[in-house]
Amino acid sequence: MLRARGKGRRPVMLAIAGDSAAGKTTLTRGLVRCLGADRMTAVCVDDYHRYDREERAGKPFTALHPDCNHIDIMEQHLQLLSMGEPILKPVYDHATGRLVRPELVQPKDFVIVEGLLPLHTRLARACFDITVYLDPPEPLRHSWKVGRDCAKRGYTPEQVRAELDRREPESAAYIRPQRRWADIVVRFAPVAGRGDPPGTPLSAELLLRPTIDHPELGEVIEGAALGDATAMHLRLHRDDDGRPVDALHVHGYVSPEESSVVKKAIWERLGPRAGEGGLTPEALGRYGEADTSDPLAITQLLLLYHLLDADHRQAA
Numbered sequence: 001m002l003r004a005r006g007k008g009r010r011p012v013m014l015a016i017a018g019d020s021a022a023g024k025t026t027l028t029r030g031l032v033r034c035l036g037a038d039r040m041t042a043v044c045v046d047d048y049h050r051y052d053r054e055e056r057a058g059k060p061f062t063a064l065h066p067d068c069n070h071i072d073i074m075e076q077h078l079q080l081l082s083m084g085e086p087i088l089k090p091v092y093d094h095a096t097g098r099l100v101r102p103e104l105v106q107p108k109d110f111v112i113v114e115g116l117l118p119l120h121t122r123l124a125r126a127c128f129d130i131t132v133y134l135d136p137p138e139p140l141r142h143s144w145k146v147g148r149d150c151a152k153r154g155y156t157p158e159q160v161r162a163e164l165d166r167r168e169p170e171s172a173a174y175i176r177p178q179r180r181w182a183d184i185v186v187r188f189a190p191v192a193g194r195g196d197p198p199g200t201p202l203s204a205e206l207l208l209r210p211t212i213d214h215p216e217l218g219e220v221i222e223g224a225a226l227g228d229a230t231a232m233h234l235r236l237h238r239d240d241d242g243r244p245v246d247a248l249h250v251h252g253y254v255s256p257e258e259s260s261v262v263k264k265a266i267w268e269r270l271g272p273r274a275g276e277g278g279l280t281p282e283a284l285g286r287y288g289e290a291d292t293s294d295p296l297a298i299t300q301l302l303l304l305y306h307l308l309d310a311d312h313r314q315a316a
């Protein structure tokens with residue numbers, strides 16, 4: 001029985017994969033706030049951890065290892081969600097490291113599934129309309145993890161660094177290989193060689209693989225070429241397998257006015273659908289306590305385009 005979505009339609013499923021502190025929750029949160037919790041469900045698949053933190057301490061592997069997670073149950077639940085069915089999802093409390101009472105999740109029109117291993121198996125990958133892999137440079141991710149885990153999860157910097165070292169072989173074996181299955185690979189980083197002053201917002205590089213239809217960005221890019229700086233441009237890259245792939249560069253060092261031109265142009269490409277559901281664009285680009293980033297907002301706008309586009313195709 002298909003339900004939950006009216007007219008027998010299934011939810012649009014977006015996966016956001018990446019290592020710990022790669023920025024998955026940050027990217028997800030803005031999308032949920034923009035589309036509204038009444039239209040979007042967010043699920044974190046790290047809730048499928050098989051052991052709590054104390055039990056895990058005595059095991060020969062870390063939380064990144066597939067054997068440390070109920071991957072088979074995750075696959076079952078992803079299939080149910082993708083058919084519009086509810087699940088009783090386990091819950092892992094990151095603050096205490098304990099597994100707590102499961103929660104009922106009813107998929108809305110859009111479902112974001114973020115976490116360490118959502119693209120690990122073929123069956124899991126088959127559940128998604130759009131797949132993203134977050135790929136910040138490792139030193140940046142490490143500093144994000146130290147900052148976040150010390151502020152919110154009760155660790156010391158030394159403990160976080162030791163844990164990152166312990167996890168590295170499993171990051172290489174199980175997390176990073178998921179990059180190859182993403183339709184879009186996102187890397188937030190400073191632009192190499194520019195020597196921008198501290199505090200300059202990070203830029204974003206997005207590999208737009210031809211596994212899904214991306215929006216036509218030619219006019220947006222032309223409109224973005226203001227003054228001496230260019231807020232955004234497309235380059236042809238070689239992907240890991242040697243094939244050419246479009247790389248969209250979104251620059252953090254340009255003025256807010258220049259970024260606004262790009263944001264407005266992509267917003268307009270969302271079409272009438274943007275106005276229909278009462279979207280909240282102010283929610284985009286937020287990270288940390290009260291910081292904002294235009295490259296993050298533009299990345300989220302592109303994902304919003306894909307979500308609404310997939311929804312529109314389903315309706316057609």
Ligand SMILES: Nc1ncnc2c1ncn2[C@@H]1O[C@H](COP(=O)(O)OP(=O)(O)O)[C@@H](O)[C@H]1O
Nearest residue numbers: 020021022023024025026144148188287288296
């Ligand atoms: N795009 C970004 N720009 C700046 N800082 C970011 C960005 N994404 C994440 N961060 C920082 O990294 C930390 C970890 O991000 P988070 O979204 O919690 O990662 P994950 O959910 O992948 O573990 C955040 O607390 C934030 O400080």
Ligand SMILES: O=C(COP(=O)(O)O)[C@H](O)[C@H](O)COP(=O)(O)O
Nearest residue numbers: 019020021046053063094097116153
């Ligand atoms: O790697 C992660 C994933 O979460 P995130 O991507 O949000 O970091 C966490 O560290 C583990 O789930 C549990 O680890 P802990 O033992 O620290 O609870």
